[in-house]
Amino acid sequence: MNSIDFQKFQPNLKVRRVYYGSIASKLSTSTSDIDITLLTTTDCDERELLRFVEEEIKAQNLLADYEYKLTSILNNTIRVPILDIEFLSDCDLTITFSVNNKLAVINSKLLEVYANLDPRCRMLALLIK
Secondary structure (H helix, E strand, O other): OOOOOOOOOOOOOOOOEEEHHHHHHHHOOOOOEEEEEEEEOOOHHHHHHHHHHHEEEEEHOOOOOOOEEEEOOOOOOOOOOEEEEOOOOOOOOEEEEOOOOOOHHHHHHHHHHHOOOOOOHHHHHHHHO
């Protein structure tokens, strides 16, 4: 199985995949995307790491079985750089990657706690969404 070797980007870098957003908060709908942040053990340039991920996806042909579109928003004007993988075939799914987006992970957990405390919170969140 092919996977991304982050050691090629930076020696001794360990990366953990963490879900956030509506998937993590259990507030997803059938049209929700999947938000993933790559939490690193050491500081690294977030934009460069996402560029590396994008290049590895292309170089290793990791998504060869799918019709997809890669979109990266890595310029310095955006606070949280992202890499989107939009699957174009039947599933109509987008996966968004960010790096060390810890605040989003915490906010998602907080929304999940609110939704678990009172079912009305879940209904309100879905209504707003």
